[in-house]
Amino acid sequence: MATRRTCLWKRGVKVSETFEMEIFRYYPDKDNEPFIKSYEVPFRDDWVVLDAINYIKDEIDGTLSYRWSCRMGVCGSCGMMVNSVPKLTCSAFLKDYPSRKIRVEPLQGFPVERDLIFDMDDFMNKLTEVKPYLLRKEGEEKPLEEGEYLQSPAELAHYKQYTLCINCMLCYAACPIYALDSNFVGPAAIALAQRYNLDSRDQGRNQRQEVIASHEGIWECTFVGECSVVCPKDVDPAAAIQRAKVSSTLDWFKEKMIPRSKG
Amino acid sequence: MSKSNEPVLWFLFSAGGMISAMVFPILLIITGVILPFELAGEVTFERIHNAVKNPVVKLVLFFVIALPFFHWAHRFRFTLIDIGLKPISFLVSLLCYGGAITGTIVAAFILWKI
Numbered sequence A: 001m002a003t004r005r006t007c008l009w010k011r012g013v014k015v016s017e018t019f020e021m022e023i024f025r026y027y028p029d030k031d032n033e034p035f036i037k038s039y040e041v042p043f044r045d046d047w048v049v050l051d052a053i054n055y056i057k058d059e060i061d062g063t064l065s066y067r068w069s070c071r072m073g074v075c076g077s078c079g080m081m082v083n084s085v086p087k088l089t090c091s092a093f094l095k096d097y098p099s100r101k102i103r104v105e106p107l108q109g110f111p112v113e114r115d116l117i118f119d120m121d122d123f124m125n126k127l128t129e130v131k132p133y134l135l136r137k138e139g140e141e142k143p144l145e146e147g148e149y150l151q152s153p154a155e156l157a158h159y160k161q162y163t164l165c166i167n168c169m170l171c172y173a174a175c176p177i178y179a180l181d182s183n184f185v186g187p188a189a190i191a192l193a194q195r196y197n198l199d200s201r202d203q204g205r206n207q208r209q210e211v212i213a214s215h216e217g218i219w220e221c222t223f224v225g226e227c228s229v230v231c232p233k234d235v236d237p238a239a240a241i242q243r244a245k246v247s248s249t250l251d252w253f254k255e256k257m258i259p260r261s262k263g
Numbered sequence B: 001m002s003k004s005n006e007p008v009l010w011f012l013f014s015a016g017g018m019i020s021a022m023v024f025p026i027l028l029i030i031t032g033v034i035l036p037f038e039l040a041g042e043v044t045f046e047r048i049h050n051a052v053k054n055p056v057v058k059l060v061l062f063f064v065i066a067l068p069f070f071h072w073a074h075r076f077r078f079t080l081i082d083i084g085l086k087p088i089s090f091l092v093s094l095l096c097y098g099g100a101i102t103g104t105i106v107a108a109f110i111l112w113k114i
């Protein structure tokens, strides 16, 4: 991989133009504190921030650690703060930073493991907490031989947008509430819960409500809306949360006004 | 985790927000343009007084005044919590919603007296 990529940038080098990358570095075993280190990389029109970081790793400093995989905005692993804005670094072009200088830091709001790599355990736990799989009520599961649960295109359209999430966590890094209180279930996990709640084949909403309708669920959200601004896949998690607020409010009135009615 | 009782507060908050967004612009036009420029005939104390005396108008005014109080209370509570008053969040809630309830009672009383 490294050799092929080296060829890529050697082919069109314009040596005269450079770009300054200020990178957050931290190696807990060696460094007492994180620090910012500056690197000079060639500037190329078609380079994204991730290309520049790969260049640093391959040509300047092999100890730099970060996550990436697909290089095409699909895997969701290359999220970083670029000039304090959460970005997929494989989709952020150098040419969009005319000052020819950027600062790259790990996504904010998460503990740093090393350099640009942060600890995502909290997010992973939150994803499993909302039970992101089709749930059926007891005794209502179809036996295998009866085939799949059918769904119309209109029913699919109800939740499709929420299936597009790539778990990049940019929305968590953008959320001021999560930064203040990491107990908040957070945008992507709530959008994922909605993805299943709105699926015509699913019957697990009541189970998910235990987490979603708790204080740490949707009610911590004050509708800042930054999650939807930074989301690279237009999932619109903020809308998912507001919709969940409306339906949870209806639930609440049903439960309080009509005692014993369990929906 | 237990289900939160936040929905009732959020309901008042969003109802207040909705009313502010929909009714306030109309009220601004009525009280800021139509009345002062007398675009809908002469404005006298009697005329306005009679209009507000109408029970339907009173009811509308009550909601238009009371719900935005709760909108404010909810928003302000979260603003205070977010700037670091979480440790005294109970007191914050008490002051915010208490303020909204007081405002509502005062508004109801005044409307009643008219």
Ligand code: SF4
Pocket (backbone or CB within 6 Å): A164, A165, A166, A167, A168, A169, A170, A171, A172, A187, A188, A191, A227, A230, A231, A232, A233, A234, A235, A236, A237
């Ligand atoms: S909702 Fe959007 S920003 Fe959040 S994790 Fe999914 S794709 Fe990323």
Ligand code: FES
Pocket (backbone or CB within 6 Å): A068, A069, A070, A071, A072, A073, A074, A075, A076, A077, A078, A079, A088, A089, A090, A091
């Ligand atoms: S490397 Fe996969 S999304 Fe950027």
